[in-house]
Amino acid sequence: MTKKYPHEDTDELPPALRKALIECGAVIPTTPKEVLLAERQQKTKASPDQVEAAFQKLELALDDPTDDLSFAKINDALLTMQNEDLAMAARNGMELDEETRAKIEESVQRALRKPPPDSEL
Amino acid sequence: MKLQQSRENEILEIAEDVANEDSLSGRVCSTRVCKKKGVKLVHDSYGDKKFDGMLVYRSGVWMILCNTDNGNFPDSSRERFTISHELGHYHIPEHRRLLLAGRKPHGSQAGAFDEEGRPEELEADIFAANFLMPPVRFILKLTALKQKPLEGILALRKEFDTSLESTAIQGLRHDPRVVVIAKWNDNLLGWHRISDKFFRKTGYRQFLLKNREQLPDECATLAALSDNDGSFDSPVRNSVATTAFCFGHVAAGGTRDILLKEQAVRNGRFGVLAVYSVLNDPIISNGQGMPSRRF
Numbered sequence: 548m549t550k551k552y553p554h555e556d557t558d559e560l561p562p563a564l565r566k567a568l569i570e571c572g573a574v575i576p577t578t579p580k581e582v583l584l585a586e587r588q589q590k591t592k593a594s595p596d597q598v599e600a601a602f603q604k605l606e607l608a609l610d611d612p613t614d615d616l617s618f619a620k621i622n623d624a625l626l627t628m629q630n631e632d633l634a635m636a637a638r639n640g641m642e643l644d645e646e647t648r649a650k651i652e653e654s655v656q657r658a659l660r661k662p663p664p665d666s667e668l
Numbered sequence: 669m670k671l672q673q674s675r676e677n678e679i680l681e682i683a684e685d686v687a688n689e690d691s692l693s694g695r696v697c698s699t700r701v702c703k704k705k706g707v708k709l710v711h712d713s714y715g716d717k718k719f720d721g722m723l724v725y726r727s728g729v730w731m732i733l734c735n736t737d738n739g740n741f742p743d744s745s746r747e748r749f750t751i752s753h754e755l756g757h758y759h760i761p762e763h764r765r766l767l768l769a770g771r772k773p774h775g776s777q778a779g780a781f782d783e784e785g786r787p788e789e790l791e792a793d794i795f796a797a798n799f800l801m802p803p804v805r806f807i808l809k810l811t812a813l814k815q816k817p818l819e820g821i822l823a824l825r826k827e828f829d830t831s832l833e834s835t836a837i838q839g840l841r842h843d844p845r846v847v848v849i850a851k852w853n854d855n856l857l858g859w860h861r862i863s864d865k866f867f868r869k870t871g872y873r874q875f876l877l878k879n880r881e882q883l884p885d886e887c888a889t890l891a892a893l894s895d896n897d898g899s900f901d902s903p904v905r906n907s908v909a910t911t912a913f914c915f916g917h918v919a920a921g922g923t924r925d926i927l928l929k930e931q932a933v934r935n936g937r938f939g940v941l942a943v944y945s946v947l948n949d950p951i952i953s954n955g956q957g958m959p960s961r962r963f
Contacts, residue, residue, distance in 0.1 A: 636757040636767060637719040638750055638792070639738070647718050651733065655724055658708045658731045 671787060671794065673864075679791055682759055683798035695829055696800055698751040702732065707758060709751070713737045721750035723757045725767050730758060745831050749796055756795030763788055793834075801828045801838045810843060817846050817945040818904050818931035832935050836943065837861060845945040847928060848875055848914070852893060852940040855880040870924060874916030884913075892932035892940040902934035914944060 560568070568574040569585050576585045635651075643651075671679075687696045690704075702709055708731040715737055722733040732754045734740040740747040757763040801824070809827055813820050817839065825835040836849045840863050850860040857878045866872045877883065883890045888905035895902040909930045912920040919925060932942040 635722050635724045636754070636763065636788070636792070637722040638753045638789070639717075640719040640722070641717055643718060647715050650712065650714055651722070651724075654710045654712050654733055655726050655731065658710050659727060659729055661708065 671790060675787075675791070676794060679756075679760060679794050680798045680803065683756070683795045684802045684804070686755070686759055687799050687802040693805065695827075696752075696802065698748050698755060698800070701755060702751065705758070706730065707732055707755070709734065711736055711740070711742055711747075720746070721754050723754040723767070745829055748800060748829060749831055749834060752796035752799045753792045755799065756792035757788070760788075760791060760795060763792070797830075797834045797838050800830050801835065803842060806838055807842050810839070816904075816929070816931065817843055818933060818941075818943045821941075821943065822904070822933070832933075832938075832941055836941055839943075843945075845948070846943060847872060847911075847946060848944045850875065850877065850889070850942040850944075852880075852889060852932075852942065854893065854939060858939060872911060872915045872918065872924070876914060876916050888930045888932040889940060889942045892934045892942070895934040895940075897934060897937050899934070900936045905932045906930070908947075909944065 560574075565574060566584065569576050569581050570588045572585070572588070576582045686701065690696050690701050699709060701707075708729065710731055711734045714733070714735040717738065719735055720738045720740055721735065724731050724733060732751055734742075734747055734750055738746070740750050757767065806824065806828070809824055810820055813823055815823060820843065821832070821836050821839045824830075824839065825832055828835065830838075833851060840846045840849050840861055844863075844865065846863055847866045848860060848862045851858040857875075860875045862872055862875060877889075880890070880893065883893075886907065887909065888907040891905040891907075892902065895905075907930045909928045910920070910925055911928060912918045912922070912925040914928065927947050928944045929947050930942065930944050932940050934940050
């Protein structure tokens with residue numbers, strides 16, 4: 548709690564919890580010691596320029612509340628998939644010839660035309 | 669290739685959660701899960717040995733294609749495993765994310781995860797085994813059965829409607845008596861797996877038996893190899909072996925040289941499954957199953 552506003556709620560966290568949250572990247576480090584702690588957990592090796600560019604992008608996004616902050620890549624992914632791309636994972640897959648690929652395409656088209664099964668999602 | 673234990677545990681947890689969403693006891697129904705999740709199922713003939721199953725994402729729709737030319741007929745054990753494998757790609761977050769991101773197969777590959785050295789296919793297999801045979805249900809049944817290891821595997825296979833091989837692998841994970849399982853394709857060893865416990869703690873690491881000529885006369889594996897490959901109800905063959913004979917770097921007569929029960933059964937044209945286990949029979953109750961005899 549601050550002295551100026553004694554009844555103000557603060558986001559002060561127990562030190563151990565704050566340390567853990569910084570380590571897993573859930574809280575932005577605010578002191579040099581915390582920055583060092585966060586950097587130790589950093590697995591990606593981004594250059595200072597890359598970090599700077601990403602930070603600027605984040606600042607711009609924070610300034611503009613209408614901007615969509617896609618922290619998870621899932622939004623980007625869905626956009627990528629809007630162009631009728633086909634993603635597939637095969638069990639015991641071998642080399643696929645043109646004929647098989649055509650057959651797969653035919654099945655996919657047929658399945659897309661069929662009404663969806665009763666789904667809970 | 670082998671997964672880290674922590675990763676395997678993560679996948680196991682996801683698989684068991686999805687299975688429990690479907691039902692809390694008895695058999696898990698993979699087609700019912702597809703229906704609940706809105707995943708379409710398509711059965712068609714895509715050519716012999718092209719692929720077993722394929723998870724496809726197109727225009728916001730998930731679908732699983734099952735290749736009937738590889739035996740993935742509706743309601744067959746193979747189809748159940750294939751659908752469960754594809755449901756693994758669907759439920760494991762990293763796989764799903766990659767597929768949603770439009771990761772496409774390279775060149776002639778059939779699937780996005782078919783590059784050499786990628787663990788995703790193994791992860792989906794581990795998901796499938798633990799989805800169809802959720803560990804809690806599997807261990808309960810295994811304990812209740814009180815049978816010899818291979819007889820237990822055969823009974824559990826029927827109980828869970830799974831393939832002999834995947835049930836045997838699950839048996840290896842959860843039956844503390846089992847030391848190693850080996851799959852034989854006629855005259856040669858196809859693959860083998862050593863139990864983690866015996867691999868790490870006892871140090872049985874190098875399985876020596878690789879071809880038919882190495883098998884002693886009258887051993888269970890040789891007898892099963894000689895059984896008719898047109899039948900799927902072949903008898904279980906039994907014999908005894910020693911760890912010094914089966915594993916490298918085990919001194920004959922030393923402390924790690926123990927008697928093993930060798931059991932084998934022919935699985936029709938798919939070859940022979942051999943299970944080597946410790947001789948002390950009543951299991952699981954003590955959770956140990958460690959060797960009790962040495963000579």
